[in-house]
Amino acid sequence: MTALTVLQVLLLVLLVMCGVLAVWLKDLLGSVIALAAGSLLLALQFYLLQAPDVAIAEAGIGAALTTALFVLAIRKTRRKEEE
Amino acid sequence: MSVVVRTVARLLLAPVAIFGAYVVMHGHLTPGGGFQGGAVIASAIALVVVAFGAQRLRKQKKTLSVLEDVGATAFAVLAFLGIGVTFFYNALAGTGGLFGQTVPIGPNPGALNTGGLLPLMNWAVGLKVLAGLGSMVLLLGLLGGDDDR
């Protein structure tokens, strides 16, 4: 177990926590923020696995563009999830 | 959007766009390329749409459409340049002209004037991706008229 392995396992655990948080939150804006954070963690994981191309694509599309699309969609509908 | 979002967007807009242009320009030397750089520049457009409202960019729909057409056409034309050998043959590599400098074999720091058709194709794909993703975000922002809050 080197330090890199520990960091990667920690990143994956945080990624799963971000995914659970995105499903669990009732506030849809918070859910989108959790998805963006998970996407950023995934980009860092790609960088650690020596794939910087995929890391830039993931950070650009997953963390920025998808978040913007979701925020625009929430702005045009409702913010709270209903039962 | 609030004052905080607008101020941070004003600060971040130029660095994000410049970094995207850098990623596209140095696609044949550093990690990244047309698709990634275009996505980064499109995220700058998304920043404007989210922070300042889509109405501010309403006139730019035509510009983005023209940019998309230019990118797609340039990519196809550059692919046809090497049709004497095969489709997608790199006709400019190693000829000494534009982007035609040869690289030494093995690890080297790299020069900007290498790669043949690759930098031009990076620019074409970058323009295409920037216009495509940007116009998608812009159209969704314009949906339903002006409701910036």
Place this chain on the structure above:
Amino acid sequence: MRWLRIAALLVVFGFLLGAAVWMRPFGEPLATGMDDHFIERSQEEVSANNTVTAVLFDYRGFDTLGEATVLFCAVLGVALVLRRWAR
């Protein structure tokens, strides 16, 4: 029905865990002929230092062409659907 769902979830989780445990070691692919060709020849054939870009735009150019087509179709669909309401 509830127990069926949980059992299905456990089976999927088991498959994923097995795939994660018995995955091939990172950076050791089975067939290396094509990779070695790209890594050794891309500097003299394409005169590019970045092998990834050389593969993306030269050796596998049709892949990028298909990706551009997919993006164009997506933008076309969005524009056709939203054109009437986007003012």
